Amino acid sequence: MNSYFNFKNTTKALCKEALCLCKEQFDQIEEISRLNQERTLKSFLDCKVSESHFSSTTGYGYSDRGREVLDEVYKQIFDAEAALVRHNFVSGTHALTVALFGILRPDDTMLCVTGTPYDTIKSVIGFDDKTKKDQGRIVDFGIKYEQTDLLDNGEIDIERIKKDLKRRPKLVYIQRSKGYSLRRSLLVEDIEKICKITREISPDSIIMVDNCYGEYVQTKEPLSVGADLIVGSMIKNPGAGITPTGGYIAGKKDLVQLCANRLTTPATGGEDGATLFQNREMFMGAFHAPKAVGEALKTSVFASALMQLAGFEVFPKFNEKRGDIVQLIKLGDENKLIKFCQAIQSYSPIDSFLTPEPWDMPGYNCKIIMSSGSFTMGSSIEISADAPLREPYCVFLQGGIDFNSAKIAVMKAFEAI
Numbered sequence: 001m002n003s004y005f006n007f008k009n010t011t012k013a014l015c016k017e018a019l020c021l022c023k024e025q026f027d028q029i030e031e032i033s034r035l036n037q038e039r040t041l042k043s044f045l046d047c048k049v050s051e052s053h054f055s056s057t058t059g060y061g062y063s064d065r066g067r068e069v070l071d072e073v074y075k076q077i078f079d080a081e082a083a084l085v086r087h088n089f090v091s092g093t094h095a096l097t098v099a100l101f102g103i104l105r106p107d108d109t110m111l112c113v114t115g116t117p118y119d120t121i122k123s124v125i126g127f128d129d130k131t132k133k134d135q136g137r138i139v140d141f142g143i144k145y146e147q148t149d150l151l152d153n154g155e156i157d158i159e160r161i162k163k164d165l166k167r168r169p170k171l172v173y174i175q176r177s178k179g180y181s182l183r184r185s186l187l188v189e190d191i192e193k194i195c196k197i198t199r200e201i202s203p204d205s206i207i208m209v210d211n212c213y214g215e216y217v218q219t220k221e222p223l224s225v226g227a228d229l230i231v232g233s234m235i236k237n238p239g240a241g242i243t244p245t246g247g248y249i250a251g252k253k254d255l256v257q258l259c260a261n262r263l264t265t266p267a268t269g270g271e272d273g274a275t276l277f278q279n280r281e282m283f284m285g286a287f288h289a290p291k292a293v294g295e296a297l298k299t300s301v302f303a304s305a306l307m308q309l310a311g312f313e314v315f316p317k318f319n320e321k322r323g324d325i326v327q328l329i330k331l332g333d334e335n336k337l338i339k340f341c342q343a344i345q346s347y348s349p350i351d352s353f354l355t356p357e358p359w360d361m362p363g364y365n366c367k368i369i370m371s372s373g374s375f376t377m378g379s380s381i382e383i384s385a386d387a388p389l390r391e392p393y394c395v396f397l398q399g400g401i402d403f404n405s406a407k408i409a410v411m412k413a414f415e416a417i
């Protein structure tokens with residue numbers, strides 16, 4: 001143990017025990033990172049990424065070679081026909097919104113088969129309040145929303161999905177990560193199962209996956225098991241904490257084209273958009289992402305083991321198979337929740353001296369506390385903890401591009417409660 005941080009002897013002992021428990025999981029994580037890094041390196045070589053791709057365009061951004069090659073790189077990594085990777089997406093929510101509006105037309109039906117979607121996406125669709133005046137949400141365009149609820153144990157309801165698919169929705173929507181819910185995050189194997197039954201019952205449905213927090217957690221991505229479109233945020237897994245902003249959409253060529261037409265214009269699609277000196281960091285993020293995700297996974301597995309040893313309920317358990325980088329710890333009361341998040345902030349590399357407070361964050365319908373002492377504001381591939389202030393007072397811990405330092409933040413958060 002280091003001498004820069006004064007941990008209690010009991011904390012040190014419990015950590016040692018937790019690390020012993022994690023050994024097998026850490027080996028598996030290393031192996032997954034290694035395979036994903038190989039795929040990434042191969043893509044860089046095949047696409048002949050060059051220093052010249054780091055230069056930039058302004059104005060319309062026509063013929064930006066860096067932008068084009070970056071799309072090629074992600075296309076190969078994600079096993080896609082096409083990819084649209086842009087700093088112009090302001091968030092993951094924006095990329096998902098562009099994809100929904102890019103694909104859906106009036107009278108179409110979107111069926112979400114993984115229960116209630118992530119808070120911000122719920123606000124984008126607008127199904128919970130149809131009485132509100134036009135706000136440009138999905139339902140305001142005469143697009144129908146349907147949902148297959150999860151089973152009481154939080155698992156996907158395959159039998160019910162089969163029934164709902166008989167109505168042949170235009171879009172089947174899958175959320176890989178749990179978001180701010182208590183369900184299990186989907187494994188790529190679960191997504192494969194949903195894709196198979198969709199192809200059997202409703203072959204023309206488009207299968208779209210909200211891939212946030214899932215990239216590089218396993219050795220395959222959803223496009224390799226039958227999904228048509230995946231969407232995510234560059235300030236989560238695929239940006240490695242290096243890419244400063246943006247999002248991606250990848251998948252079937254015609255669908256990605258429709259999304260590009262929506263992001264820019266039907267006249268230009270993915271052919272314009274100045275890169276404003278973002279290319280180098282976009283490429284660097286792409287290259288370092290498998291390693292960063294591995295470090296984040298180690299942080300989650302360690303936190304899970306430590307908090308379980310301390311008697312807290314944790315999801316998933318340290319030795320359970322993971323579909324995303326998120327670790328959930330049931331703290332049970334508001335005060336512990338706030339203390340935990342504040343301690344994570346206090347031992348993060350940036351803004352450690354600030355104290356996060358719960359606030360009414362846009363897009364969410366209850367107060368949220370969010371610690372993110374990160375190089376990129378709000379980046380949650382860097383060590384971060386956040387929580388909606390509602391029952392059952394669970395904290396969502398994720399990220400840690402460097403396990404050694406993230407571990408210190410976790411240990412301090414443990415001591416704080």
Ligand SMILES: *Cc1c(COP(=O)(O)O)cnc(C)c1O
Nearest residue numbers: 091092093118177179210212233
């Ligand atoms: C983070 C997240 C989003 C939205 O991404 P932002 O970049 O925060 O807008 C959507 N879905 C899931 C499951 C997420 O975890």
